[in-house]
Amino acid sequence: MRGLRRWLDDTAGGLPATFWYLWAGLLINRAGAFAMLFLSLYLTAARGASESVAGIVVGAYGAGGAAGVLLGGVLADRWGRRATLVAAHLVTGALMVGLAFSRHLAAIAVLAALVGVAHSMPSPAFVAAIVDVVPEHRRSRAFNLQFWAFNLGMAVASLLAGVLAEASYVALFLVDAAATLATAALIAWKVPETLPRRRPSASTPRPAPPPGGATGRTRRPGLGTALTDRIFLTFVGLTFVLAVLTMQTSTIMPLAMRADGLRPSAYGAVVALGGVLIVAGQLFVPRLIDRHRKDRVLATSTALLALGFGALAVADDLAVYLGACVVWTVGSMLAAPPNAQINADLAPPALRARYQSVFYLAFPAASFVAPTLGGFSLQHLGDRHWLIVGAAGLLAAGGHLLAGPARERRVAALRLRDVERREATPAGRS
Structure with missing residues (x-):
């Protein structure tokens, strides 16, 4: 019993409550994020799209994801982690409802690209919030638990998606939307804003130069850094x-x-x-x-x-x-x-x-x-x-x-x- 307690402490001990709410939100989100796994099958089987058209639509989702991670990172540093997470999940839920009832391939392609943006926005904010609240010496176990939750959620999603896809593609998108909105509700309810807010004062030192070691004219730190x-x-x-x-x-x-x-x-x-x-x-x-x-x-x-x-x-x-x-x-x-x-x-x-x-x-x-x-x-x-x-x-x-x-x-x-x-x-x- 003592050995089990030591293992539990080494694995999950010393982590703040905010981390566990973030962790639960990630798990719920991943367990319900299964609709896009079946997007190409949905397009070919239910919407009569060819394989090439399905590939273009899925590619639009991927392109949106690349834009979403950059947008999510900028917003999480400006708006805050909590605001970005809640907004991204609310938008994703609404877009999923739109996909559930869309019939035209052009509309589905646009919605898929927008879902790609909204789906990817939370990733930088999730990790930044974890770093904000978890002490440095505990972060390794926090990230280990994050990876575990991600894969556990994906395993659950894979099982649920197969069952729902056989029953109804509309249900597939609606259940995904419900899980996404549940994550937004949990974060809005239990996760405080973790973005450090520093007020400038006379004793506050000037900003340090960019870590890349650039010299010369000072630039305002941002994405370019x-x-x-x-x-x-x-x-x-x-x-x-x-x-x-x-x-x-x-x-x-x-x-x-x-x-x-x-x-x-x-x-x-x-x-x-x-x-x-x-x-x-x-x-x-x-x-x-x-x-x-x-x-x-x-x-x-x-x-x-x-x-x-x-x-x-x-x-x-x-x-x-x-x-x-x-x-x-x-x-x-x-x-x-x-x-x-x-x-x-x-x-x-x-x-x-x-x-x-x-x-x-x-x-x-x-x-x-x-x-x-x-x-x-x-x-x-x-x-x-x-x-x-x-x-x-x-x-x-x-x-x-x-x-x-x-x-x-x-x-x-x-x-x-x-x-x-x-x-x-x-x-x-x-």
């Missing part, structure tokens, strides 16, 4: 490679399995195994990695992803795919907490959500690059495609080791600057 921060962009680039590797599961691997003569049920088994491993094992990750440097954990996790997908070069039956899935899923599990924590640590407090929005651009970019280049590569190179994927992952693992020291120096400098800022304020001296 994140987009010109070399250390941060190096980290985003390495995360982009990790995202491209992860996207192989849903984009290229199904095609490879079909070429190997495996049935769709075999692909479902591989995806289900990954989900079960994350739900069952993610809560044990913090105790495993907390004593190790983040750059080494990320290098190890990226190398595992590379080895897992690289092994598909010799896969020709389900057993090999399942074994490889175990390897790359463990890599994903190890990567989630330090990846999120480094992203949070590199951001100046006043630009926290903007940095998150630039970071999250890696994922819609990967969702475009992975199927576009991957399909061409698989068609022309066959199983050698997986060797290229594995090599890219190993190079990224090496990149984390090389970039790690500079990241740590940046984080230390930002922490020192924040301490000096707090001590310079009247509250800090009292």
Whole structure:
């Protein structure tokens, strides 16, 4: 019993109530966010669209997502985290109701693009709010629990979506809307505004120069600061490679399995195994990695992803795919907490959500690059495609080791600057 209590404390102890309300909102949102998973099937089966038209509409949703993460980051730093989260979820719920009853493909395409914007807006605000309220030494477990909730919610969504899609596509969109509005209600009711508000005073120090090290004419910090921060962009680039590797599961691997003569049920088994491993094992990750440097954990996790997908070069039956899935899923599990924590640590407090929005651009970019280049590569190179994927992952693992020291120096400098800022304020001296 004592060991169980220690494990629970290491896994979820010491986190403020606001975090748990944010966590619950994320879980509800993910569990109900299933309509867009079936968008292409809905368009072809219920609206008579061709595969190419369905692809364009789904692409519009993805393009909206890229715009949404940037908009969400800017608004979360200006309006506030709570206001952005509530507004984005209310708009998403209304758009889902519109999709439920839309009949014309042009209207559906416009609504899908707008849903893409609204769906992606909360991501930077969620993470920025978590960083605002969770003490630094607890953030690793907070991000681990966030990743666990995301995957648990997606697992529930996948099960519910199949049932609802067979019963009614209208119900699919309406239940999604209801879950989204429930999240908005929970956040509006229980989550206070977490954006730090600093009042300027005579004793408040002048703003520090941008972390990218730019000199010369002073610019007002904003989204451009994140987009010109070399250390941060190096980290985003390495995360982009990790995202491209992860996207192989849903984009290229199904095609490879079909070429190997495996049935769709075999692909479902591989995806289900990954989900079960994350739900069952993610809560044990913090105790495993907390004593190790983040750059080494990320290098190890990226190398595992590379080895897992690289092994598909010799896969020709389900057993090999399942074994490889175990390897790359463990890599994903190890990567989630330090990846999120480094992203949070590199951001100046006043630009926290903007940095998150630039970071999250890696994922819609990967969702475009992975199927576009991957399909061409698989068609022309066959199983050698997986060797290229594995090599890219190993190079990224090496990149984390090389970039790690500079990241740590940046984080230390930002922490020192924040301490000096707090001590310079009247509250800090009292």
